[in-house]
Amino acid sequence: MWKKFICALVLAAFLGLQTVNGLYCYTCDSPSSCRSPTSQYCDVNTANTTSAWLRRLHSNVPRTVGNNFKCLNLTYYYPQNNVKTQEILGCYFSSISVCYLFRNANNSYDWEKSCYTCGNDNCNHRNPAGTLSKSSFTIMSSALLLILAKIFK
Numbered sequence: 068m069w070k071k072f073i074c075a076l077v078l079a080a081f082l083g084l085q086t087v088n089g090l091y092c093y094t095c096d097s098p099s100s101c102r103s104p105t106s107q108y109c110d111v112n113t114a115n116t117t118s119a120w121l122r123r124l125h126s127n128v129p130r131t132v133g134n135n136f137k138c139l140n141l142t143y144y145y146p147q148n149n150v151k152t153q154e155i156l157g158c159y160f161s162s163i164s165v166c167y168l169f170r171n172a173n174n175s176y177d178w179e180k181s182c183y184t185c186g187n188d189n190c191n192h193r194n195p196a197g198t199l200s201k202s203s204f205t206i207m208s209s210a211l212l213l214i215l216a217k218i219f220k
Contacts, residue, residue, distance in 0.1 A: 092138035092158040093192045096120055098151040106189050109136035109158035117157035124153060125168035135161040138191035143178040152178055156191050159184075 094113065095104035107113050114136055121128045124143075136158050143153040159165055166182035185191055 090136050090158065091188045093156045093189055095156045098154045101154045101156055104156050104192060107158065113158045114160045117155065117159045120155055121165065121168065124170060126171050127169050129163060131160050131162050133160050133162055137161045137184050137186050139165050140183040140191040141165060142181040145177065146179045
């Protein structure tokens with residue numbers, strides 16, 4: 068009886084670890100640095116850094132503070148030749164509508180925009196190969212639970 072309880076407790080702790088750690092997002096601020104972005108933990112400082120970068124290109128970025136974050140992938144490019152002009156991956160305050168920001172008057176209006184937001188760890192990179200998604204984590208945890216249930220039955 069106690070073995071099953073301890074195994075269930077260990078499994079619950081293992082599953083809870085994914086949600087306790089918080090959100091991680093890939094981070095970079097130029098087309099060249101976004102070829103190999105780094106992963107950073109989302110907090111107020113990293114979200115403020117992203118907001119400051121967004122203010123360089125957009126006129127209506129609100130000044131906000133909070134504890135709810137999402138990951139961002141925002142790319143501006145020339146549609147004629149698909150050359151990237153600006154790119155940012157990062158963590159932002161979820162209260163900001165980053166995909167609907169207006170460009171500053173001094174920025175080129177012939178740029179096209181690609182914008183993607185998400186709320187999972189390291190989900191904001193266009194090539195997610197090699198990352199472990201939450202669904203994979205759930206499948207592995209379920210398999211482990213079934214194995215433990217068979218062993219201690």
